[in-house]
Each structure stands twice: as structure tokens, then as C-alpha cells.
Amino acid sequence: MFVPLVAGFLSLALLPASGQDIAAGKAKAQACAACHGADGNSPSGQFPNLAGQTWRYIYIQLKDYKEGRRTDPVMTPMATSLSRQEMIDIANYFAAQPAKPSTYKTDDAKIKLGKAKADETLCSMCHLGAFAGQNEIPRVAGQQYDYVVKQLRDFKARKRTNDAGNMTSVAQTLSDADIENLAQYITSLR
Secondary structure, eight states: OHHHHHHHHHHHHTSOOOHHHHHHHHHHGGGGHHHHOTTSOOSSTTSOOOTTOOHHHHHHHHHHHHHTSSOOTTHHHHHHTOOHHHHHHHHHHHHTSOOOOOOOOOOHHHHHHHHHHHHHTTTHHHHOTTSOOBTTBOOOTTOOHHHHHHHHHHHHTTSOOTTTTHHHHHHHTOOHHHHHHHHHHHHHOO
16 A cells, blocks of 8 residues: 555656646746746856756756755855745746757867767766756756866866766766867757
């Protein structure tokens, strides 16, 4: 009796957000638009695209900022004031927005090297073959080049550690050239 009940609750947690949740999230996400874009497609390479991320990934990142597992001079104070429901609503709004292709000018030779490095380090094991992400693993396909470079460097330098050690371990094996090539490849994905 207990197992079916738990399974029922878990299946409800995986359901997509309703239209009402999306509308509530859109209203609450207005403060996010300056950096992440009104539709979650950031106009600046400094800030990540949130469109097309899983709601669970966005929610966990907001929660990590709020609880100090991840820090940023802008995001930490923004997340600190959010309630759990506000974080869920914002996450559902951005997850429902379509990700737009990057406009960053990539280099074909670096993309090829980046793909080879991604294959070597088995990036698709977590981020999936299309780099679309899953559950708590982010979509990185088409992500902002500068943002990808910064995050990989932060993982390597152990400045970002809210990853249970997975990305930190992978980043330790990367050279600066590997990071730049991976970012070129990731950014080029549609």
C-alpha cells in the first residue's frame, strides 16, 4: 500500500506545470528579464539562457543560491527573498520557454576539437546526446559561450561546487584550450 502511494506522489511531482503556474511564473520572472531575457534567452554572454532548462534544474539552482551552496553577487540576494513556491513558478515559466539558437560566431575547427573532447569525457552520459539536459542536469546545448567558459573554469578552480563533485572532477582534466573548445561545441548545438 505504501509503495503505490509514494509512486503516485512521485508521478505528480513529474507532471508539467499548468498554464496557471506558467502565468504565475511569468509575473514573478520579470525581475529576471534584465539579465536572462524576458523569455529566458539571455541577450548577454555573461548570463545563462534559462529557456528550455528543466524546471528541476532551475529550481535547484535558485534553492542553492538561497541556501548558500552557490554564490553570486547578483543571484544570491535575488534568490534569498524567494519562497519555495516562487522558485517553482519561476522555474516552470522558464522551462516552458523555447530555447533559441545562439548567435555567437563559432569556429568550425574548435567545434570539432570540442566535440572530440566532449566524446572523450563522456559529457553525454549526464547531459544526454543532444545536450538537452535531464532532471537536475542542465541543458547546455546552445548555451552562452562566455557563460560556459566561466562555469567550466569555476568548476576547475573549485569556485563552483554545488555539483556533488561531478563537474568539478571532469573540469580538473580540462586544459584552458579544452574549455574554450568545449564551449565552442556546446554553443554551436541547436
